[in-house]
Amino acid sequence: MSYLAKPKFHHPSLPVNALGFTHRDYEGAMSTLCAGCGHDAISAAIIHACFELSLPPHRVAKLSGIGCSSKTPTYMLGQSHGFNSVHGRMPSVLTGANLANRDLIYLGVSGDGDTASIGLGQFAHAMRRGVNMVYIVENNGVYGLTKGQFSATADRGSKSKKGADAQSQPIDLVSMAIGLGASFVARSFSGDKAQLVPLIKAAFEHKGAAFIDVISPCVTFNNHAGSTKSFDYVREHNIAVNALDVITGREPIEVDYAEGVSQAVMMHDGSTIVLRKLDADHNCRDRSLALATLERARLAGEIATGLIYLDEEAEELHEVLGTAARPLNEFSERELCPGSKALDAINASLR
Amino acid sequence: MSYLAKPKFHHPSLPVNALGFTHRDYEGAMSTLCAGCGHDAISAAIIHACFELSLPPHRVAKLSGIGCSSKTPTYMLGQSHGFNSVHGRMPSVLTGANLANRDLIYLGVSGDGDTASIGLGQFAHAMRRGVNMVYIVENNGVYGLTKGQFSATADRGSKSKKGADAQSQPIDLVSMAIGLGASFVARSFSGDKAQLVPLIKAAFEHKGAAFIDVISPCVTFNNHAGSTKSFDYVREHNIAVNALDVITGREPIEVDYAEGVSQAVMMHDGSTIVLRKLDADHNCRDRSLALATLERARLAGEIATGLIYLDEEAEELHEVLGTAARPLNEFSERELCPGSKALDAINASLR
């Protein structure tokens, strides 16, 4: 039912972006998630970010694993190719896709189970390699699709709907991503669109492995009192370390940012992000301070959100490998096959 | 050839430990590793530690994955059961073994490829669960057994024997283990027996997940100039943050430790470890400071060794699960089977 394409006629009054696309051109099939699921809010934020950045929809490739969160690529960017791969393995599939065609924009969507439980290894190694992508984890602390068992990001002591405690140490994907060499690392909250949209935009502008851990309450299985991933809990405990404005190439940079507390960073594609510090001790350009910020928040029982770490100098995988500027999937046999002459020489060398 | 058991007669003059065992009783089959391989030195250190701690050899279970390092359990503790499982999966197999019989002493031996490449996920989750074990990674930055390809712990820019650079960000298992909640985390060097043996002893005394990252040069494939895992490089760059003495229950604690710089920690089994600080800023009882130490060393291009982090309060898996004090593999059907009466009641409830 929910897969009927929606009428695509443009109401004249609908706002259009630089490419002449309307917001609706970035939408996808109707969601089949639970009403109120945090994931739907994140999809909306992604759609909004892509619209505002005027990304050509068909140049985006959206990949995911398995889970409620991993279903969401179906509910956005209807004009983009999508790949709902297997559980926990999106990072390797995305890496391969990226190697085949470096010119597309890669969006990886995953869940906390998909990434922190079964997929931890692939997540870590994709970050290490600096795969050029936006990797979003829709983090609800549970396996939603299998009815709410705790995932590896569930905080120790957090209560399940049935009252059981999460027993193991939680995995903080943000600090792990920084430790692994990811060059853009952020955390946000599905309930805070004002913070989330700019972060997603900045992530798209970034070259390299951009990771965003978005806390996204599971209204059906993990939104009760006692859960540290409920809307109420996250609203109360999240502390933004900075605020972000993304100024794409064309627009002039506003000047009225107070000195010191704000910082403009030029992204590789010419656009600029302006960071307003909210936590004086935090500096997202300094890995040690970024990690320290996370430790501080952890000890204070708070959730640090915002752009936690950024390294615009980092090399992405293709630079590391020295691959051709042209997408590999465009090379013809003439270019790829050494041909019979070369083969004769090889034969000769084997006698 | 190398598997011929060695004559077990005790030369009267051989020193014996509290259990009346000689050093030789802790040895295993002859090593088939390359002459000079760091791993053999680690095996010797493990044997020595077990001898000095007077561990009953047959109460130790030694498990490993696949690799040169994972072969070493064959070369130690001949009276212990061993399990050379599959590549990268020792942590899960050890976890299961531990659940079946909590009374044995568990030693997990792995390599950097076995743990940081294919096994990263299992490593992380075993640490999170607080499995009571000593987990030693014999870290040479390469896959020795498959002839020297870089592993995930190879430092970026480190040169291979053929001159190629390691390309991805390295994984630091020590900081990762701390972040994952391991309660005993240390790093050492196969060339520094004086540091390594006490660390291994302390790890055995510790209750919970004890992890030691031992840098162990591969003399055949990764011991050349340009490698950051060569004997020379590690000797020059490793900085001990502290020194350790393990005083088992019986012996009295020496008093002549200078105040302030040294610290005595009571281990759960009554023995004591005395820590002499060598890095004033480091405190292994404070997670934030421990992580900061690692960051500092990383930026300085140094290798921080010693006991990096210790939490004697942490719960181990059985405590978390509330399993019986008696080993599960000792329960009889009388104790395990609810019997026909209970079954009648169940049947009744299903009508």
Added chain:
Amino acid sequence: MPISAVNDFVIRFANVNGSGSASANLLFARSILRMGVPIAPRNIFPSNIQGLPTWYEVRVSEEGWLGARGGADVLVAMNPQTFVQDVAALEPGGYLFYDSTRPVGQLLTRDDIVVLGLPLTAICAAQYDDPRQRQLYKNIVYVGALAALLDIELPVIETLIGERFKGKDKLIAANLRALKIGYDEAKSRFQCPLGVRLRRSDAVGDRILVEGNFAAGLGAVYGGATVCAWYPITPSTSLAEAFERNCARYRVDKATGEKNYAIVQAEDEIAAIGVAVGAGWNGARAFTATSGPGISLMQEFFGLAYFAEIPVVVFDVQRGGPSTGMPTRTQQSDLISCAFASHGDTKHVLLIPDGPNEAFEFAARAFDLAERLQTVVFVMLDLDIGMNSHLCAPFQWDDAQVYDRGKVLSSEALEKALNFGRYDDVDGDGIPYRTLPGSHPTRGAYFTRGTSRDRFARYTEEGLPYIDNMERLEHKFETARSLLPRPALKRAAEPTGIGVLHYGSTAASMDEAQKMLADEGIHIDAMRIRAFPMTREVQEFIASHDRIFVVEQNRDAQMRTLISTDLGVATDRWIPVLHFNGMPTSARYIHREIATRLREPAAPQKLEAAE
């Protein structure tokens, strides 16, 4: 012409996932059971948590035919989204019961059915102001209405409600009220009962209504499993949960509160099987439960357990494959993946229960077999067995029986054992003796590995000890044959050359189909295979029938591959009856396929036919 049938019909509820209809439907079903009439309820649900269509189907059969039948005589249409397709599937003369609050007008095109509209929404709106209550009690209201329409004894439902909410009198009262409302509304508006209805009977006997996953989980408790490691996956999740629930009930020390079991929810299936293998190696009875994708991920460990000879039990609750496939549909399509799991020369033991009763029995037995044979034992369930409630014989347990812990040398035995060889075939049955870590200070220690080794567990790359070991494993597999459950043979009333091979959840439909065919004078012998490798009976059955059908719930006739590999028999003239759309196979389907195929000449031997 309206259908008229007593205690023999199919009723189908069309609901919306997450609307709370499940418990109301179950209440309806159990009330029929309490009237002594056998039922077969089935859930058809989406791989989603809320908002998509779900169906609940109850087959009522006094004769006790409990396989899926297909079609529906009564439809309770509570989901506008699927209204049209649901109505279309109703049998001619069937009854449509729906919420008439909103008019369906032109959607109703059929004139060959009886239409019963009750404005449920309106009624509940009038009775309740809290929207949540309106939604919830609407379900109870239609149960009340159905009681009137189908002649279900109200007291029976009332008792069930009382049992369900024991102690919560407010809730009881509220539910009874809703029930009564529906009952009276129906009475006042319709001519009750319908031609399709119920009558008290005593056809249920002492049978129980239970899900296969609950049965298997309970069987693991009775079988003495102490270590369970699993990773959630539909449809196996409820098996591990049933184990946990029953352990919490029967395995917690009253005095100390200590648990005589350990359950780890692993980070994935590779870790889950790894934990189980480690525990099995160390002498605990251990298992994991999973489904297709997990089976694929566990392959490497299956090979290790086979080669290193480690006892471990794996429950595979099969779902629709390949890949993620149809997570909430049923299939029997993992046979090859399990029987020959992992690279290299491997073969594994499979137990194939036909429903909850055998699931309980085989689950417990699997642990004996695993320890006796020192290998992986697979228990092959499927979604239909595991997640649907089935009426079956009550569970049985003989308190006199003791676990077979297999060939484990105690420290006493080791004292006497002169020269212990872990892989030495002392008894000539291919099964060596093992020792457990920590049991003896100086004897019995050995090194377990997945690499080739000699009889004394010493690593070797030499050909002879390798062959010696591989042939012993082969011999052990032969020994397994004699220990496995024998097939169940249902002979035709008259001697016949037509034989049908089937297994697992196909049984109920197969039995009925056999009866349907017999009624038409088509006599067939039916053998239900209960294990792999095959026992001699299967070979004799094949040899003694000249026309063989294999009835399976997969596309590739996987059991045929298991049989031909195991017995070498020709299968190119066999006729596969394959039902693999994800729904349980039905007697109607099997009957039709066999009947029509028997009218054709035997298939000629050509490549296509061979597929």
Added chain:
Amino acid sequence: MPISAVNDFVIRFANVNGSGSASANLLFARSILRMGVPIAPRNIFPSNIQGLPTWYEVRVSEEGWLGARGGADVLVAMNPQTFVQDVAALEPGGYLFYDSTRPVGQLLTRDDIVVLGLPLTAICAAQYDDPRQRQLYKNIVYVGALAALLDIELPVIETLIGERFKGKDKLIAANLRALKIGYDEAKSRFQCPLGVRLRRSDAVGDRILVEGNFAAGLGAVYGGATVCAWYPITPSTSLAEAFERNCARYRVDKATGEKNYAIVQAEDEIAAIGVAVGAGWNGARAFTATSGPGISLMQEFFGLAYFAEIPVVVFDVQRGGPSTGMPTRTQQSDLISCAFASHGDTKHVLLIPDGPNEAFEFAARAFDLAERLQTVVFVMLDLDIGMNSHLCAPFQWDDAQVYDRGKVLSSEALEKALNFGRYDDVDGDGIPYRTLPGSHPTRGAYFTRGTSRDRFARYTEEGLPYIDNMERLEHKFETARSLLPRPALKRAAEPTGIGVLHYGSTAASMDEAQKMLADEGIHIDAMRIRAFPMTREVQEFIASHDRIFVVEQNRDAQMRTLISTDLGVATDRWIPVLHFNGMPTSARYIHREIATRLREPAAPQKLEAAE
């Protein structure tokens, strides 16, 4: 009575792993080749880096029988550790050449062999003071001695040394000197040449000596592979390395230094196949290379690629299984794991080359097939093909041929395409059309998934579209048959009812065995299967022979399972000739097995026989 044979013998070198003997042995072997005499060299090495025994065997056969023969006529015993067993394996009348520096006295119990002791250590000690040099040149010294003993033309060896160290004159001189030392010492002490010796010939022709892994890696380059993801594992590592080496040579833009390829050394096999699948999905020709344990780990992705229809090539260089098994030994034991990889109903295409030449051809062809069929294509090598050098026909490439990129809709095509359905069987061959991400702004985008979907790639849990899709996949598999390499048939000189089925690396030994049997008047037809699924020729071959042998290098006759599953034929009277000790099978073994079995009566149909 000393063996006397010209250009027809087996010489065996017993060395210590890591002692630098490998290059000397290769020098020896290639010098024979340069004399125009065919050779088949084989390494037997341990799963270890240094210190354990290794053997190098060279079969010399002017007639061109290049399979393993078994036994040895000349032994170069350089490893005291294995001296006794090595000498024991020498043929009666054989020649023992050893380092007589230390006396072997009582170790030498045989009086039926010719013993040639040369004090190599002493000689080198006298000539070199650097211990490292003593060790290294000792190997060259014995090559010199063997040149004298076996009548190898010194100039030939000298040329080879010159070519090898081109530019490094010092090294050349040193090596030539060592060579001469050995040559003279032998001349002066022994009566040269021996009864076993060489004579220049022209039997080699234009054939090349090359390892299968190099050939396959090169084939991937020629086949247009641009993305390779792999994880090291013996014996497949050198395949990926060969791809990398050849890419570095032929795929780097001279001007920019840019690489027209990407190689990722993944963290494990799951990631390796994941990367390859992602790249295949995105339109690059991608592959991974692995061995048994990797095949087990990749199962889930194989199922995804099958069901989501993604082109990808997998090289499985088979080794001794199960589990970690015998990492440095050869076997053909992954057939079932690959052909039916992953849970659910799956079947995969296998290509089975017989040696380097076909490995090159099939490697390149695999990428065409993968894209044409939009699925996984396995190229099944084994350790013997992959890691041993084989004399084979030179590689060939037709510059006129173009890659078959399969059914990919360009943006132009999409402009015309009215209603594109990703899984729509437009052409009736079961193969749908695909689109590549980014190719068209508004058309052709679809969602790839491992769950069931309809022809338009929309998720569905309904039975009909699922069946429709599964039957199309089945139909696609039928289409595959017609595209695969046909089997190679070697007919007997006379009509015969005896047929032998074999495949892969067994070919060389099988050809020789066929000749040996023919010489004894036993005529057999031999068919070499080159792919799965089977082509019609295989079925006809089976139908037209009443006595069938399957010659395989595994325990369970896995090809028999593939055939019976695919064709449904009875196999219980087939006679498996199974060689699975990890060494390549030999003509002697096959000949003996077939000859003896033919003397027995046909095996009766009993369970045991069926195993």
